[in-house]
Amino acid sequence: MRTGAHGRRRFLGLAAAALVAPLLPRPARAQAGARIVVVGGGFAGATCARSLRRADPGLDVTLVEPNPTFTACPFSNAVLAGLRDLRDQRFGYQALVAEGIRVVHAAATAVDPRGRQVRLADGTALPYERLVVAPGIDFRWEAIPGYGEAAAQQMPHAWKAGEQTLLLRRQLEAMPDGGLVVMAVPANPYRCPPGPYERASLIAHYLKTTKPRSKLLVLDAKDSFSKQPLFTAAWGQLYPGLLEWVPLSHGGRVIAVDPATHTVSTDFERYRAAVANIIPPQRAGRIAEAAGVADRTGWCPINPVTFESRLQPNIHVLGDAALAGAMPKSAFAANAQAKVCAAAVLTLLRGGTPPDPVLVNTCYSLVAPDYAISVAGVYRPKAGQLADVEGAGGTSPLQAPQEVRSLEARYAEAWFRTITDDVFG
């Protein structure tokens, strides 16, 4: 039955193309009914599938995503702090289905780049002309001794939003006043560079307002981080004595954990945490390695104009999984990259040469309710990488009146509504 519907759509696509084709300059026609498979239904994958289908309804677009609904990470730190409901983070794929995208809720387990096929967990093979890999991140479970999938049930990472977010929220709620909360933050690169510091801020806000004798210790595997001067100033102003950041050079790197005793160890100290949030080191989602598009770093090098893999032809990599030069691993970046990639795929299918893109990223971080800061960047391809446009971008000013912080908090919320409508609405 599925094949029938599939066939009919392709037939219609061909018929429409046949009607128009004789009047067109030949290279302008997209390959009729070209099959595009997109693996991963997050901000990158869902945007790309949608952009492709909207630009050319004759394309045969399949989106492969195991989860029936998407749970967004941006704003999930507000859920941890009790400021937001996780339901507001969840989005379905109905709008994509209604636009003619075939959404398959299954796990992609293998890719044959030569045979141009994706294999699903149930053995189904999906042939493609172009494949888009947007699997987000997976964790390096081996990186912190003692921290694996089972340990994450005791010491949540909450770095993929959903049950983990709720688990960490419940632990924070259950903790008595006066408890020690420990966060472990990885070295670069990882999903959402300012995310751990937004989380630290909002956990501190929760503690300050409900459990003021408690303490939050942020153990960091690096010495500097995104929007650092702004976060540091806000912490000094809002959470003095409550939030302590321990950088790498002061022994901040977590070298082991023991979930049974809730112990977090660094080179110099052992901390008994009431609540431990361990954000482990990361790499591209598993399918990237299976597809042969991840390099030794675990991430995926790409062409900055087309997002085509440097390692496999006809496979494009987007979002957190990609090594996108100066662009950070953010939802905004994933969405922007996906639109550029969709346009490039269409141009390539037509035999054309995609033009150089200009990409923007904007990331908001809440440091308290009604108080947000931002970092922005503009990027262009340069020497084979996406490079920062000099003189553009940067962070919110260090000195700014509360109205500006408040306005940025409203814009953060507005951005989330806009982007989730753009991708799933």
Place this chain on the structure above:
Amino acid sequence: MTGPLRLGVALGSAVIAGAVLAAPALAADAALLASTCTGCHTTSARITTAIPRIAGLPEVVLAEAMRAFRTGQRPATVMDRIAKGFTDDEIQQLAAYFSSRR
């Protein structure tokens, strides 16, 4: 009525696509440029947010705003930082593109 109309639209977009291949032309590049803006500035009728809607504003207003953001003459939270990344020509293309949207 719908038949010929739809065909006309299809032809229109196809002609534009053809022109792009001959030499990078305005329309497709403008849409590509604009695609990064719509992460914040919605073009959807479904929602209204605190971020200003720019689709449908006059071209001259949009171009002037971007240039003023770029020089810092117009106060902003983030657009001053973003506008600095675009050339005069790109600003003009973006302004034309968004003004033509509903």
